[in-house]
Amino acid sequence: MSSTTLSEAYRDHPLSLHHVIPLDFNTIPTVPDSHLWPPSDDDFPSDDRLSIPVVDLMDPDAVKLIGDACETWGVFHLTGHGIPLSLLEHVEVEGRQLFSLPAEQKLKALRSPGGATGYGVAQISPFFPKYMWHEGFTIMGSPLEQAIQLWPDDHKRFCDVMDDYQKQMKMLAEKVISLIMRSLEIHEEMIRIWPEPAGTALQLNSYPSCPDPNRVMGLAPHTDSLLLTILHQSATTTGLQIFKEEVGWVLVYPIHGALVVNVGDLLHILSNARFPSVLHRAIVSQSKHRLSVAYFYGPPPDFNVTPLVKCLNSDQMTGFLSVTVKEYISIKAKNLEKALSLIRI
Ligand SMILES: C=C1C[C@]23C[C@@]1(O)CC[C@H]2[C@@]12CCC[C@@](C)(C(=O)O1)[C@H]2[C@@H]3C(=O)O
């Protein structure tokens, strides 16, 4: 049986070119109207003392702590994860080097309108009336093809760092998912419920400093589509905010060396909404260029996602239609935040 790759699953939803090319942020002195966002109703400041849970992967209670964090917040800081600090630093250095290239150089690795990988604006851009103060670079598997365009003679270090990072993130994502499954009392032998190859992607996000940061949006509010996202955010600037019901937008202050793990839509479905996918966004700074690196992990595109029996209510009611990963990506590409409600029963 031929299997679909994640980049093929995204290929069916081409974007028009003006929804791919970012602004040349280096040459723009003021914010153009195309990037000026109207104030939004939910922008009131939330309690600054509130913060997402911090879980140490080595904690003997990690299973319960992670389960509780996924249930109440849908996001947590992960420490004790074993990813070398030097690797986190290297991935950030390589990312900064990429985004500091001149615009015409970056455009050589532009994502094609029907493609999933390369340089460009966020894939969710067409759903919003204004552009974001953001440029991204998406990698699925080897970044070699694009890296050669960017640095014809000098791409090895970039590729090696991105390959190493993706390998380590995959192992970490699988470890965290196995703990999440255990928190649902799913036995060890049942934990690997999908085959290889997993559907994974690495997204480098760049948020240039902005002369008018309160009137732009770094990354518009969204939930991530796959099972789980592991985010490294640069320690020098805040930017990530998560939306908590009855509280509002909560800033996620970077903790040196910690990673941010958040629940995505497929885990929302698999857990029958016990672990809700978390709405989040990124704001930008007036003086600092912020970088984040997001690793997305999910089952293979042909895998059928359906609520786990362990997560059904006492009346055995399932809350969601069963969909393949590929079908869900397609529903999300057409409906964005309405996607989950469209498959709710
Ligand atoms: C696997 C993926 C998740 C993602 C779309 C992508 O193909 C690669 C980029 C990811 C990203 C990063 C920025 C926010 C986001 C919503 C987007 O537009 O592109 C996510 C996508 C997602 O989780 O749906």
Ligand SMILES: O=C(O)CCC(=O)C(=O)O
């Ligand atoms: O930059 C951030 O903090 C958020 C990035 C993000 O949400 C994403 O890549 O999906």
Ligand SMILES: [Fe+2]
């Ligand atoms: Fe996200």
